[in-house]
Amino acid sequence: MAGIFDGKVAIIQFPGVNCEYETAAAAMSVGLEAGIFRWNDDPALLDACTAVVLPGGFSYQDRIRAGVVASKDRIMDKVSELAAAGRPVLGICNGAQVLVESGLIPGIHWERIDLALAPNVMSDREGYYCRWVFLRKEESGCMWTGSFSEAEVIPVPIAHAEGRFITNDELLAELKTNGQIVLRYCDHRGKITGTFPVNPNGSMENMAGVCNREGNVLALMPHPERATWLRQVPEDLPGAWGRKRRRAAGDPGAMEAEGPGQAFFSSLLLHAEADPSAPGGGIGKGGEG
Amino acid sequence: MRRFEDKVALITGAATGIGGIVRDVYCMGADVVGVLDPLRFGDPRGGKGQQVISIARGVVEGIAQYGNPLGVPNLGGDIVFDSGYDENCLVNVVAVGLVRQSRILRSRVPSDAADRPYKMILVGKPTDDSGFGGAAFASEDLAGEEEANRGAVQVPDPFLKRVLSEANKKVLELAWRRGVVVGFKDLGAGGIACVTSEMAHAGGFGVNIDLDRVSLAIGQYSPAVVSCSETQERYCLAVPDEIVDEVLGIYNEDFELPHIYHGAGAAVIGEVTGDGVYRIMSGGETLCEAPVDVITTGISYDRSRKSRRRIFEEPEFDPDRSIHDDFLTLLSSPNIASKNFVYHRYDSEVQGRAVVRPGEADAGVIAPLPGRSVGLAFSVDGNPFYGIIDPYQGGALAMCEAARNVAAVGGIPSAVTDCLNYGNPEVEEIFWEFAEGVRGIGDACRGIGLISHEGSPIPVVSGNVSFYNQGESGRSIPPSPIVACVGVVEDYSRSRSIRFKDEGDVLYLVGEPLDELGGGEYYRVIYGTLGANVPEADFLRERAQMRTVIDMHNHGWVRACHDVSHGGLITALAGMMIGENGGGSLGFTLNLDVFNGCGLGPETILFSETGVFIVELPGGIERDVLALCARNRVKLFKLGSLVSRPGLEVTAGGARLAAWDHGELQEAFMTGCRWIFGIERNE
Numbered sequence: 001m002a003g004i005f006d007g008k009v010a011i012i013q014f015p016g017v018n019c020e021y022e023t024a025a026a027a028m029s030v031g032l033e034a035g036i037f038r039w040n041d042d043p044a045l046l047d048a049c050t051a052v053v054l055p056g057g058f059s060y061q062d063r064i065r066a067g068v069v070a071s072k073d074r075i076m077d078k079v080s081e082l083a084a085a086g087r088p089v090l091g092i093c094n095g096a097q098v099l100v101e102s103g104l105i106p107g108i109h110w111e112r113i114d115l116a117l118a119p120n121v122m123s124d125r126e127g128y129y130c131r132w133v134f135l136r137k138e139e140s141g142c143m144w145t146g147s148f149s150e151a152e153v154i155p156v157p158i159a160h161a162e163g164r165f166i167t168n169d170e171l172l173a174e175l176k177t178n179g180q181i182v183l184r185y186c187d188h189r190g191k192i193t194g195t196f197p198v199n200p201n202g203s204m205e206n207m208a209g210v211c212n213r214e215g216n217v218l219a220l221m222p223h224p225e226r227a228t229w230l231r232q233v234p235e236d237l238p239g240a241w242g243r244k245r246r247r248a249a250g251d252p253g254a255m256e257a258e259g260p261g262q263a264f265f266s267s268l269l270l271h272a273e274a275d276p277s278a279p280g281g282g283i284g285k286g287g288e289g
Numbered sequence: 290m291r292r293f294e295d296k297v298a299l300i301t302g303a304a305t306g307i308g309g310i311v312r313d314v315y316c317m318g319a320d321v322v323g324v325l326d327p328l329r330f331g332d333p334r335g336g337k338g339q340q341v342i343s344i345a346r347g348v349v350e351g352i353a354q355y356g357n358p359l360g361v362p363n364l365g366g367d368i369v370f371d372s373g374y375d376e377n378c379l380v381n382v383v384a385v386g387l388v389r390q391s392r393i394l395r396s397r398v399p400s401d402a403a404d405r406p407y408k409m410i411l412v413g414k415p416t417d418d419s420g421f422g423g424a425a426f427a428s429e430d431l432a433g434e435e436e437a438n439r440g441a442v443q444v445p446d447p448f449l450k451r452v453l454s455e456a457n458k459k460v461l462e463l464a465w466r467r468g469v470v471v472g473f474k475d476l477g478a479g480g481i482a483c484v485t486s487e488m489a490h491a492g493g494f495g496v497n498i499d500l501d502r503v504s505l506a507i508g509q510y511s512p513a514v515v516s517c518s519e520t521q522e523r524y525c526l527a528v529p530d531e532i533v534d535e536v537l538g539i540y541n542e543d544f545e546l547p548h549i550y551h552g553a554g555a556a557v558i559g560e561v562t563g564d565g566v567y568r569i570m571s572g573g574e575t576l577c578e579a580p581v582d583v584i585t586t587g588i589s590y591d592r593s594r595k596s597r598r599r600i601f602e603e604p605e606f607d608p609d610r611s612i613h614d615d616f617l618t619l620l621s622s623p624n625i626a627s628k629n630f631v632y633h634r635y636d637s638e639v640q641g642r643a644v645v646r647p648g649e650a651d652a653g654v655i656a657p658l659p660g661r662s663v664g665l666a667f668s669v670d671g672n673p674f675y676g677i678i679d680p681y682q683g684g685a686l687a688m689c690e691a692a693r694n695v696a697a698v699g700g701i702p703s704a705v706t707d708c709l710n711y712g713n714p715e716v717e718e719i720f721w722e723f724a725e726g727v728r729g730i731g732d733a734c735r736g737i738g739l740i741s742h743e744g745s746p747i748p749v750v751s752g753n754v755s756f757y758n759q760g761e762s763g764r765s766i767p768p769s770p771i772v773a774c775v776g777v778v779e780d781y782s783r784s785r786s787i788r789f790k791d792e793g794d795v796l797y798l799v800g801e802p803l804d805e806l807g808g809g810e811y812y813r814v815i816y817g818t819l820g821a822n823v824p825e826a827d828f829l830r831e832r833a834q835m836r837t838v839i840d841m842h843n844h845g846w847v848r849a850c851h852d853v854s855h856g857g858l859i860t861a862l863a864g865m866m867i868g869e870n871g872g873g874s875l876g877f878t879l880n881l882d883v884f885n886g887c888g889l890g891p892e893t894i895l896f897s898e899t900g901v902f903i904v905e906l907p908g909g910i911e912r913d914v915l916a917l918c919a920r921n922r923v924k925l926f927k928l929g930s931l932v933s934r935p936g937l938e939v940t941a942g943g944a945r946l947a948a949w950d951h952g953e954l955q956e957a958f959m960t961g962c963r964w965i966f967g968i969e970r971n972e
Contacts, residue, residue: 013455015448015544015549016358016448016451016452018359019360019639022640025641040543040545056639057360058358058447058448058451061358061446061448062358123969124968124969125630125967125969127634128353128357128634128636129633130357130632130633130635130637130638131633159357159636159638159639226639226641229659231644231781231782232641232643234649234786235649236869236870246790248782249848250780250782250783250845251782252661252662252780254782255656255781255782
């Protein structure tokens with residue numbers, strides 16, 4: 001059995017996740033190989049994987065609170081070990097909740113839970129919210145955004161009920177200093193305002209993606225795998241990506257071009273190619289930022 | 290398609306509706322790629338308004354709580370409010386699956402069981418007493434004894450279902466790999482007794498079921514409860530002996546069902562026999578022993594019917610009324626105003642296949658096969674007000690509009706399913722409504738026919754009938770046939786949103802508006818009456834119009850397309866100007882002089898619900914457009930060009946009849962029914 005995830009992106013399938021297949025497809029869209037790792041498979045299978053992705057869904061039914069049960073799962077010991085060794089780890093939506101509950105994000109204090117993904121706060125409604133939003137790339141050494149240009153703005157969909165990053169002021173300052181705030185919610189022009197719907201869940205500082213200090217682990221609330229091809233972008237979206245999508249109408253070939261969310265996986269590829277000798281490529285380039 | 294009357298527990302009730310129908314599709318070996326929810330609620334401003342509002346919110350919450358964890362995208366649906374549903378709302382659910390034709394599984398014991406031993410495996414949630422008697426409850430009048438009925442609603446669990454679906458995939462892979470045939474069926478009404486007897490009967494076998502081997506939830510249950518309760522999230526498999534252990538291993542060990550959900554798991558509960566006898570054993574006793582066909586053969590009723598005599602009249606237009614103000618009232622009314630905040634409660638992005646999302650166009654579109662241009666379009670429809678005036682037209686028009694919506698995104702209407710919701714069939718007039726609705730749908734399917742295969746009807750591939758939809762007062766719901774249509778799109782990249790695209794593009798009307806405001810929203814909202822002139826389904830005209838619009842898509846001409854339906858032409862234009870999520874930036878002036886030959890007054894042209902299409906096409910192709918319409922024998926009206934100033938204007942004979950700015954239209958449309966769903970402020 002050993003070796004089936006060697007050189008592959010391992011998508012961890014906890015019971016109840018529901019985005020594992022499209023996440024694998026998104027990783028493969030840039031030429032990476034990917035496989036689905038069932039939560040009770042042998043953890044040693046991950047030793048030589050390229051990266052670990054925790055996909056979205058409702059792991060363990062969101063029992064107690066989103067992500068917490070999966071964060072105690074045996075496989076997370078292996079994920080922590082790999083993360084500590086610099087292996088790229090991405091948690092999307094429910095996967096982000098797992099990373100926060102396990103203390104890997106923000107990872108400033110070893111295994112301490114310093115952040116929370118709290119229930120959405122929206123000005124006129126509450127609960128689950130599914131919609132396309134815009135993200136701006138911030139200054140950060142995060143490995144998962146290595147292929148983004150500075151202050152790049154991309155549309156991606158969110159779909160969650162608990163996506164509001166919160167922490168205390170002290171830690172927030174530290175996150176900023178360390179360059180751990182990787183992506184923030186903004187409007188289609190890149191302008192950041194704290195109010196709904198630009199900030200779709202009330203997240204502090206409009207945080208949408210937070211990485212660890214080393215930059216190899218990213219907790220991301222929006223779903224890049226749902227924005228990996230141009231065909232997935234709604235044509236009524238304002239901004240450059242909406243225009244690009246409208247121009248592709250009538251050309252199914254153009255629809256298969258890259259979408260805005262593919263950049264996370266191209267970043268992984270870039271990273272893996274930079275140092276192909278190490279499993280998962282080189283260690284995160286982030287440092288203290 | 291399935292329907293559920295939300296009589297007991299709203300959130301779990303709505304969820305159970307999705308759960309059952311989704312299992313039906315999974316157990317054919319299919320991947321479920323989408324659900325759509327047509328909902329019918331009472332009058333939120335009526336005497337039961339508060340109750341109606343809490344029901345509407347509870348149902349939406351239930352769909353969200355169940356559908357979102359399931360990992361199946363929401364592709365559309367609609368909501369109609371009317372006092373006729375005050376005592377009995379409707380929650381219909383459609384589920385769509387994709388399966389390779391050669392891998393369709395049957396819900397029967399395979400014929401191979403004649404040559405080798407087969408076992409019956411029950412998998413899923415531990416059996417409890419939930420839903421005991423549910424099959425009977427679903428078709429009973431509600432006597433107001435809500436408490437006494439509690440327990441009739443099963444508790445669904447999307448988490449367990451998701452894990453089961455993953456495990457099922459592995460089981461089916463195993464069966465294909467080993468070259469054995471399995472039978473697969475979900476447990477619904479009648480529980481273990483129904484599923485095992487039906488699978489045996491369909492295959493021509495008998496079965497012995499041992500209730501002692503059924504995994505039970507904590508509690509004491511009589512054999513009758515164990516065999517007939519409707520506990521959710523269970524499947525039954527007929528599996529040859531040689532792979533039984535491996536199948537049990539996939540469920541119980543690989544996917545750890547007993548570990549991740551208390552009492553869940555897979556177990557052999559019986560064996561297939563060749564004697565055609567259905568036996569249930571418990572505690573060493575035989576509780577049931579009868580020929581299986583005696584158990585499963587249905588009962589045939591012969592109901593009498595009588596047409597209802599009711600006089601409907603057209604209202605007189607009041608010349609002092611303001612078209613400007615009336616239209617804003619109409620646009621903000623519950624059945625017209627945007628429901629986009631409801632769609633945002635549902636996950637329509639999961640699986641990553643969405644191309645056109647709910648509300649962005651007349652039908653939702655997915656790209657099911659990455660790298661291929663083929664698309665699938667989905668729509669649900671059913672206007673109860675047409676059926677009140679004429680139940681035949683109610684059925685026929687539900688079908689026509691569902692097909693029209695699919696054609697509006699370039700899809701060829703290719704198959705339909707229906708949910709026929711009616712009152713008490715023992716009442717002759719109600720049974721007549723039902724029979725007329727069925728006749729209407731059937732005629733429409735034949736009359737429109739498959740556009741891709743001249744002479745073939747559009748097939749009705751499945752469906753559901755729901756009777757006894759009435760409340761304490763004995764008042765039945767309006768006749769409510771709801772039709773879902775699936776369309777095959779040659780090239781999904783040509784399926785556009787309804788929003789206006791480019792300045793200078795030309796709007797055309799494909800088809801001619803007639804004096805058909807009966808049952809329409811304008812009469813209901815402005816004059817408080819249904820009127821009499823219900824749209825009359827003309828299948829050949831519908832077919833020609835649909836073909837024309839599909840041809841326009843295939844020529845690559847269409848920039849936007851929207852059918853005219855609830856609220857008429859001006860409502861459709863406003864929807865195109867604003868777009869589903871607001872923010873449109875173009876405007877249009879409608880000059881009614883183009884309809885001078887039709888002999889209709891301005892209100893009739895603006896608000897008639899005759900089913901036609903508005904298309905936005907680029908300039909410079911007018912000759913080709915005219916030639917296409919002449920070839921297909923459809924009437925075409927050139928309405929004019931889009932302008933850069935957002936807003937709508939209506940003129941006639943050089944005079945301006947009404948004008949609206951973008952802001953007031955958007956405000957009316959986007960915020961009109963927020964209050965019903967507790968959305969407090971504007972975005």
